[in-house]
Amino acid sequence: MPQSATASTGNSKPRLSDELSNDRLLEWLRSMQLIREFETRTMQAYQQAKIGGFCHIYSGQEACAVGTIGSVNHDDPVVLAYRDHGHALARGMDPKACMAEMFGKLEGCAKGKGGSMHMFDKPNWLFGGHGIVGAQTPLGAGLAFAARYEWEVMNKGGKKVALCYLGDGAIDQGAFFEALNLAALYSIPVIYIIENNGYSMGTAIHRHSANSENLLARGEAFGIKSVKIDGLDILNVYDQFKPLVDECRDLQRPAFVDFKTYRYQGHSMSDPQKYRTKEEVDQFKEKDSIANLLGHLMNERDAINEDSWKAMRKEIQEEVREAVQFAENATDPDIEELYTDVYANPQPNLSPTAEYKHGAKNPLL
């Protein structure tokens, strides 16, 4: 690991992230490394055909999930697209439930009915991974709407803010424009985080979106506070994102974030990546967010050393290995599970062929 790579070297101005304790930052380092390791083992399991369907790897973008989720409260609702393993782990999902879901097992977070693209975790306020590009953006408005309604109309709980993640490929969807309009119109506390990794599947951003150098104009067009964040340095993410969260929560209004990041792997596991060069990928790997934070913790905070970092990585490796083992050994859903979770109130004659019923309780509940 390059020890010298720290974005904040030589930066003498006080930063909001200076107040973050060493323990908190070590937690973030651990969380990012857990995602990295988890995704590496996910790719292996996919190549061994243990995981099926579409599978999108988060490696490279860790500072986004960990830094933004690290800036909100546990009961602030979160909803996102299909590249969702990282956020699920950052939100606190048990890696076992996450891996078992991809293995299609009953102990998975969606009992093996969702797969890689549908990570749901009710106790951790994670309202899913969603497979249709942009579909989650009106949902994000709805979560924030409901949180505000709960506070304002029902006089329950406090002010919340919802996080809604989308890729740069989703910004061209009509649903997103409609969601932005509603969020601004109703003054809904939802923060749209565009994880701008520069590609909509294999189409570079300047080829899929007009005026792509100036995405902020889209948020601003609706009167929404819009901010660009360099997402490779998690300290910078916190410095910029935390005040935005506080403001949205306080004023109960939306925000729009053009979050610059990069994914190391292809769009999905089946992507040969003909549309970009290895040099480009390597360039970003040199600015790796995990190495960045590690360097900061080692060189500027003296909070970790080579040995303890090695021990942390080993512990994470073991945790992920156990998750894979758990998923391997977990239960294949009984065929009866086909007919459960279709209706919360199953009644006779809902179908000419199926008899719906209640099934096994979700392992996360």
Place this chain on the structure above:
Amino acid sequence: MITADLHPASIENVPQPDFSKPLPPREGDRIIQFREALKEAMSHEMRQDERVFLIGEEVAEYNGAYKVSQGMLDEFGPKRIIDSPISENGFAGMCTGAAMYGLRPIVEFMSWSFSLVAADPILNNVPKMLYMSGGQWGCPIVFRGNDGAGGQLGSTHSWCVEGLFANVPGMKMAIPSNPYDAKGLLATAIADPDPVFFLESERMLGDKAHVPEEQYYIPFGQARVCREGDAVTLVSFGRPVNFCIEAAEKLAAEGIECDVLDMRTIRPLDIDSIIASVKKTNRVVVVDQSWPFAGISSEVITQICERCFDWLDHQPVRVNTEDVPTPYAKGLEYAYLPNPERIAEAVKNVVNA
């Protein structure tokens, strides 16, 4: 290890109406319009349950494009009676998120024709959420609005979505044909923990009948026998039920007595009542205001064939809208829709064969 406990979102955890309570009488002198019956059902549920709110185009300050929500803004205020922009994909999707969070949205589509631009939230998200989250989140939401041809609105505004939408598992669908059922079915729809697609008709909103003042809940999946007879079973739902009754009255004068069944809900479908009637009449005509190809009538007839084929003395017959886009010209539109004349003719063909 996972235990086989009941589903957390099951009705065990959600207070449900007491369906064993007898329904109030259909006869009486409290004559109100269909639209008022709908409003009464919504308003009652909103008084009972703060989680319920109404959103849609022109529902608040305009008092409803079709005056269904007249006066509701005054009673409940703008936080619960919410005017939406013309943005169905947006507000239907927003309410999907709100329902997941725990609210109970009622989403009014001015016309179900406009719901097609919201296909992703209403078909691809709402009915599947409980399943793809492994039972963690359902979507207790009611989508309601005008379905079917209005008055000469042409092809794009005259959709009957039942054939298209009822195909999707995870949703329930109710289609009232009269004010009494409209109130009782909508009350049940709002109380149900599953998503309900509630199909009204612009052509019926002014229909008047006795509607009890109290709130009552009509159980889903129970057809109503509108008229009894032994010559043929007439199965329908929604607005054409009224055409069936009209046809049956004329046919009775000619000595042909029809059993007329109003299905009231499509999912669940009270196939048991249909079978019981067919075993009595041995003949069936299904009247459906949507297109014939792979539609509700095809489904009903398939189930009849599966369950009582040997009881049939004549092949099942269907009367649908004509299999063309909806025309504008008045005469063409009338001929396009199921109407009493077409229904009577179909019945005579079946009975006299």
